[in-house]
Amino acid sequence: MMNTYRIPNLIFQFIFFCLLLPAQGQDLKEEQPNLNKGAVIVVAVEGKVAIVEPEGTNKEVKLGGVLAEGDALEVDSSSQATLLLSNGTILTVVENTKLTIGLFNQEPFDAGDKDVATLEQEPSPSQVEIDLDFGSLIVKTKKLSRNSSFDINSPVGTAGIRGTEFQLGVEPGKGMKLDVTESTVAFTPPGGSPTPVSQGQGLDVSSTGSLSSRPVNPAAAQTITTTNKSASQVSGKVKLASVSKAMTKSTAKSKERREASSQSRKSRNAEQESSQEQESEAGSESKPETKAPNNEKTQEPQIDEILESDPDAKQTRKTGKKSGASASQLVKFDFDEADLSKFYTFSESVQAAMVKESPSVVRRLLSMASFSPSLAEVFFGYSKQARVKVLVLEDSMFTSLLDSRMEEAIVLDILSARSVSGSGTEKIPDEITLSDMNNQVLALGDKLRESGNLEVYERVEEMNGGEWSKEWVSIAEVGNQISQDYNLVADWSRIQAMSAGEALDNPFYDDVSSLYNQLLLDSFDAGNDPLVFGGRSLSLGSQSYNFKELLGDKIGLLMGATESLSLDGVISFTAGESNGVRLIAASGGTIEVAKGTSVKSTLSDLVIAAREDVLLQDVNLETVREVALRSLRDLNLNQVTINAPDRVHLRASRNLDVDGLQLSQSLPSLIMDATTIRLSNVDFPSATAVQLNSLKGPINGRYPNFGTGVSLEQQLGRVNFIENVRSGGNLMNDRPTFDQFGGNISIGKLANP
8 A cells, every 4th residue: 555645835835825825916906918718710611500699699600700608509400510719629510519619718829921721739828618518529629738728528528638639429318429530538527537538549428427448430530530631621721810810809709798797787786776775665664573482493484485585586576687596506505594695696697606516615605704796706707626726725815816816827826736725824833844755745846846847746736636655756756857858969968768667657748658559559669668768849969879878678769759859960879789679769749850861770670650740851761670650640751761671661540641752672561551642753662562551442452543633532541653653663653554563562451540
């Protein structure tokens, strides 16, 4: 059983909360700008599609229309809509679907003269929540910033996205189906723990919440790829300047709705106050004062009686305006007259939100004299996650924070689970005696502060619930190492090797770990126990890199970056006299190989892999045995030379496009695998056994498509000889020439699409 220790609050955290919070909050209150909103732009419509605004207005969708927070989209049968979010995400909403834009905050950005197609990642941090009532969405997102979030809520749980392609479908009464074709989606059932669903996997969730994992549906995978390709073409030419204008429009629209809602509340409160005064005057004249008999205990009134006698409730019935909560909803709180009177001072939206809280939370809120309607608006304007953190504070600090009108991002940043527990001034101990474990955690904090990775501490503390142990400290230390940027030419001495267990099981290395799991399935791996070193970004310039001291007796080396890997110049890899080592250069995000780069390895095998697209132009690769290139998206080779004595293996999950490829004439084996393969300016050595595998396989059991006249639709899922494809110098541009010269070429169907 793991020994755990609870860490006492740090002195600087006490000082921050007890002394600095009110002053900081005042500054924020004076300087905080209006919250900026993201925009949802309609870029394609087929059939009958409507927007339902929060006010109940039903509008027909038009191209270029902008949806804001609170708007619902309803897509009828035999209809479809394509939506472009201002963070670069594309949503294809299929028939018989209803969704609502629950939350969309996004920072402004410099649009320049770019268009959406040029975006590699979202243009600015964003927070998105979409409620999918029923139906199906096909999604393609840009890479999200570290501070961004993207959640799709459904009746059976929430899908959290970091940058991926997938399809999510909800059928009322039956549950949900999730198919992921790229990256990872974290599905969290209500009250449960997240379940990661990685590329090539599917998840079925029943209406009762039971989960069932499965391989991705091949038909769904093809639909996702085709749909997103079409959606990307439609949205790709939209200028970012137009997207920025749509955000301005959405922000203004949200502001108008807030002001209208505020004015409505003010009018309602004025009417209620006037009515209360009139009824109070009338009551004092017509009703004598009554007292409970001395020999009887006064009975607490029932909720319906309170509602009947309460002037606010009467005014609601007289004016016909609805309250934010019904009597049946209020019964569980056991309100007395004072509670109910205060409850009705809040706006309808706050009332509706409050009745969803637990009785203990509501009783605490109502018991605080300083918890005013304006502070209630701030409190319930926060997400559930932020509200839980704020509720941990003592009353005075609770109201002080709300009065500061802090942005939610700041609240989440400063209110860690441990920094707020016991943060009151009276709880500061006169002396603090630190255990060995406490000292380890304090040293860890110093290390993370120096490296600028304090968010690692926060994330680990959320995972361990404040229960620190040696294992959790180790996780945080490894997380710190792999959350830094390294230029291997300058930082070679900083590189620290890790075991596969330390790195691949670390939550901060998930993107690389899931990629490595795919390499294991592809047999591109370096074994079950490779040596690992990594970081957030790894940059390799012109130099000879000797891994002998790092490797020891290991026969596999994984060099993995969580976000970006870059190669530039004349690069060589060696391990002294050891030449039986497989080296994997991998990126959980993007990989950039500069034009003209040359990579030579005296190790056994060289594998270059990435989750994102891989583009090699005028690049030379050389090793002593095998070369493998792998992309979980598109692999594009332009004028590339590969020298490998044993085998070359090229694999892409979507498109493999080759325009100019030089191979050793003595190469025994060449394998290309992709959903769609397009070849130009390639001369296959006549002695090489060539295997070309695509999603749909060969035409008539043997042939590729020939020529530039084949449509893109016909190319999908096939092997395509676009232009100047030869074998042993002989041109193959039709079936007769393929029969004559392509005897060494086999076209097959992907075994695991």
